[in-house]
Amino acid sequence: MRAARLSALGSAIGRPQLLDLIRETDTEYALRTAELFEPYRSAGWLRPDLDLATYFLWYIGMVDARLHVEIEGSIAKPDAWNDMARAALHHVVFSN
DSSP states (O other), X not given: OHHHHHHHHHHTTTOHHHHHHHHHXXXXXXXXXXXXXXXXXXXXXXXXXXXXXXXXXXXXHHHHHTHHHHSTTOOOOHXXXXXXHHXXXXXXXXXX
């Protein structure tokens, strides 16, 4: 899925209609997911200053970037990547 998503994104360069479709799809996902998480932010379980829509767009990018681990012959270590991703997510979502 990641590779297909990144391939589509790459092929959208110079194709404004495809880029608009990707932007619209990602925006819809981010806004809908942010709405679902808003009660948790409001309840104080997440950082009060966390821009949820921006966070979920960032999250898409981080998940897609994991392709670096999945490419055959990659020097990236899956466990190290996962540890870094968890630490980054924890910091962004919960740290003040």
